[in-house]
Amino acid sequence: MATKITKQSQFDAIIIGGGACGLMCAVQAGFLGKRTLILEKNDRPGAKILISGGGRCNYTNMYATDQQFISQNPHFCKSAFSQWSVEDTIIFFETYGIEGQEKTLGQLFPVSNKAKDVVEVFTSLCLDMDQPIWCDADVKAVEQTDGGFTVRFERYGREERLFAPKVVMAAGGLPIAKMGATDFALRTARNLGLKVTETAPALVPLTITGKNQDWYEALSGNSIFCRVSNEKNSFEENILFTHWGLSGPAILQISSYWRPGETIELDMLPHDNILDIIETERQTNGKRPLAGLLANLYTRKFADALAKFLPIEKNLASLTKTDMDAINNLIHHFVVKPAGDKGYDKAEVMRGGVSTDELSSKTLESKKIPGLFFGGECVDVTGWLGGYNFQWAWASGFVIAQGI
Ligand SMILES: Cc1cc2nc3c(=O)[nH]c(=O)nc-3n(C[C@H](O)[C@H](O)[C@H](O)COP(=O)(O)OP(=O)(O)OC[C@H]3O[C@@H](n4cnc5c(N)ncnc54)[C@H](O)[C@@H]3O)c2cc1C
Numbered sequence: 001m002a003t004k005i006t007k008q009s010q011f012d013a014i015i016i017g018g019g020a021c022g023l024m025c026a027v028q029a030g031f032l033g034k035r036t037l038i039l040e041k042n043d044r045p046g047a048k049i050l051i052s053g054g055g056r057c058n059y060t061n062m063y064a065t066d067q068q069f070i071s072q073n074p075h076f077c078k079s080a081f082s083q084w085s086v087e088d089t090i091i092f093f094e095t096y097g098i099e100g101q102e103k104t105l106g107q108l109f110p111v112s113n114k115a116k117d118v119v120e121v122f123t124s125l126c127l128d129m130d131q132p133i134w135c136d137a138d139v140k141a142v143e144q145t146d147g148g149f150t151v152r153f154e155r156y157g158r159e160e161r162l163f164a165p166k167v168v169m170a171a172g173g174l175p176i177a178k179m180g181a182t183d184f185a186l187r188t189a190r191n192l193g194l195k196v197t198e199t200a201p202a203l204v205p206l207t208i209t210g211k212n213q214d215w216y217e218a219l220s221g222n223s224i225f226c227r228v229s230n231e232k233n234s235f236e237e238n239i240l241f242t243h244w245g246l247s248g249p250a251i252l253q254i255s256s257y258w259r260p261g262e263t264i265e266l267d268m269l270p271h272d273n274i275l276d277i278i279e280t281e282r283q284t285n286g287k288r289p290l291a292g293l294l295a296n297l298y299t300r301k302f303a304d305a306l307a308k309f310l311p312i313e314k315n316l317a318s319l320t321k322t323d324m325d326a327i328n329n330l331i332h333h334f335v336v337k338p339a340g341d342k343g344y345d346k347a348e349v350m351r352g353g354v355s356t357d358e359l360s361s362k363t364l365e366s367k368k369i370p371g372l373f374f375g376g377e378c379v380d381v382t383g384w385l386g387g388y389n390f391q392w393a394w395a396s397g398f399v400i401a402q403g404i
Contacts, residue, residue, distance in 0.1 A: 011037045013166035013373075013404040014151050016139045016184070018045030020390055021376030022170035023122035023133075024397030029404060030129035036404070037162070038126070039137040039153055042180040046119035048172070051179065052390070053107075057115035059098075060089040060394070061387035062106035068384040069392065070256055072197050076356040077381050077392065080364070083402070084395035092394075096121040105237075107386045142167055142188050148371060166371045166404045170397065173350030173377035174199060181344070185378035186353065192369055195355040197380045201347030202256035205247035206264075206338035215308050217243045222302050227270035228254045230262060236270055245338065252385050255341060256351055266334040269297060274331040275324060278316055286317030290327075306330065349389050353380040363403035364396055373400045 013029065015022045018040030026036045038045065049057055061068070064086050066078045090100055090108065098117055100108035110117050126133055137160075139153040148165035171185040186196050208216050219241035227236045228250040240248035254264055274297075281293055291312040294303035306312055309330050311323055319327070344350070354374045358366055364379070366372040375396030383389040 009148070009162060009164045011035050011162075011164050013037075013168055014039060014149070014162060014164040015168040015170055016142070016151070017169070017171035017376070018042070018133050018135070019048055019170060019172050019376065020046070020393035021172075021397040021400075022168065023119075023126070024394045025168055025170060025375065025401045025404075026131045026133070027122055027125045027129070028398050028401030030125065030131045032401065034401070034404060036131050036168075037164075038131070038133040039139050039151065040133060040135045040180075041138045041182070043135050045123060045133050045135065047179045048176070049119050049390075050115050052115055053109060053387075055115050056109045056113045057118045058103070058107045058109055058387040058390070059093065059100070059118055060086050060108050060391045062086060062090075062102060062108060064106070064383075064388050064391045068386075068388045070202075070351060070382045071356055071380050073356040073380075076359075076361045077395075079361040080392070080395040080399045084398040086391060088398070089391060089394050093118070093121065096125070105386055139171070139184060142169075142192075142372075144192070144369065166373065168400050168404065169354075169372070169374045169378060170376050170400075171378055173353060175201065175344045175347040175350055177344070185374065189354045189358070189374070189378075192366075192372070194358045194366060194368065197352040197355050199350050199352035201341050201344050202351035202382055203252040203348035203385050204255045204341040204343070205242065205346055206245050206251055206255055206258065206336075207340045207342060208245035208336065209339040210337075212308075215305065216241050216245055219302065219305050222299060223248055224268055224298060224302060225270070226250055227267040229265045229267070230254060230257055233257050239266065244342075246336065249385055252348065256349075256382060256384070258338065258341075260340065263335050263337045266336060267332045268334060269331050272297075275328055278319065278324070278327070282316040282319075287315050289313055289315050290319065348385065349382055350377055351382045353378050353382075356380050362399075364400050365403055373403065375400045 012034040013036045015036050015038045018038040022038050029036045069077050099111045101111050137153045137155045141152040143150045149167045151162050169185045220243040223238045223240040226239045235250045235253040237250040238248045239250050364373050376393040383392050
């Protein structure tokens with residue numbers, strides 16, 4: 001394999017990864033008159049932006065605060081968000097022609113519903129400012145050299161090396177290898193002696209095996225509104241039954257906090273009390289079967305499926321204290337012990353990453369290796385579902401651009 005060595009860098013920084021963080025970093029650096037080069041492994045930039053939000057890109061959340069981010073140091077993200085706020089994201093995209101519309105719970109999407117519009121903002125700004133994006137550039141190593149770094153990569157079958165005084169690691173996390181995800185940022189951090197906190201799939205569906213598996217299978221495709229909780233957190237949104245377990249927004253949210261072996265609890269009627277509803281109905285309509293009442297609260301299919309656990313054929317007047325306890329437990333305290341999760345192929349994000357202990361929260365520069373910056377998903381800052389992860393990627397890209 002031929003090796004081409006370019007000794008002198010015409011770039012202030014090389015950015016590894018042309019995703020949300022890397023693209024924002026290149027553009028913001030360009031605004032400041034700094035020259036960057038993005039090296040992107042895929043044949044085009046922004047692959048995850050393009051598929052995000054079902055191809056519509058939920059690019060931020062109007063209600064984002066530091067509270068919706070998971071990290072070993074929950075305070076770490078505050079500095080970046082004080083430098084680049086949700087309002088900054090909204091104004092930035094509006095400036096370049098993207099109006100936002102809120103779908104639900106503060107989630108902003110482009111009015112056009114096209115994620116490609118978001119990517120085009122960055123690609124056209126990079127073109128205008130002469131900030132090159134080299135695609136099909138698979139970075140193999142980053143080595144510290146005098147006054148900077150040598151970045152070794154393969155492009156079109158050739159090995160190349162470039163020198164730059166600064167390097168930005170924006171190579172993302174582990175979810176969805178077929179979209180270009182690699183462990184490059186984590187591996188490089190470890191090789192350079194930086195601590196990496198334990199990583200795991202997050203915002204990921206949960207699997208169920210064992211004696212109730214057939215019940216989940218039978219309900220596959222049904223969704224219900226729930227409060228899903230563990231000891232410390234709870235989320236109220238839909239859950240979706242599938243033939244292998246549970247998905248849907250409330251499950252994805254709790255999955256980021258779930259650890260193997262733990263249980264989660266479903267309240268399938270979070271804003272009402274099933275016992276009060278039965279008591280009221282009983283007084284005027286005691287002959288009504290429980291199944292009929294449940295079918296008013298849920299779909300018929302779901303109500304019928306509860307026969308596995310409840311005497312749904314009994315009429316309301318004949319329900320005993322034991323029956324009522326069972327109904328209360330099932331509807332409000334349904335305990336689920338997931339067998340596992342669907343893994344990185346189905347996860348929207350990675351939990352954990354380069355330890356925040358290693359980085360300045362103000363600049364995201366490595367404390368041990370000046371000139372090396374980490375941003376976006378590879379850092380141990382993980383957002384909830386709903387536009388939070390992009391908000392972190394934009395904010396970290398902005399912050400790094402100030403420091404390179
Ligand atoms: C299906 C799906 C839907 C999502 N929807 C949303 C959503 O609507 N809203 C939201 O906020 N978040 C969403 N996310 C999460 C969001 O996409 C990520 O948090 C975000 O893209 C992280 O940005 P990043 O720049 O850190 O990493 P990425 O966007 O993953 O970019 C990293 C880039 O680095 C490249 N790379 C990796 N290794 C190398 C290497 N060795 N050499 C060169 N390049 C390399 C990769 O190809 C990739 O393009 C979604 C994720 C998925 C998987």
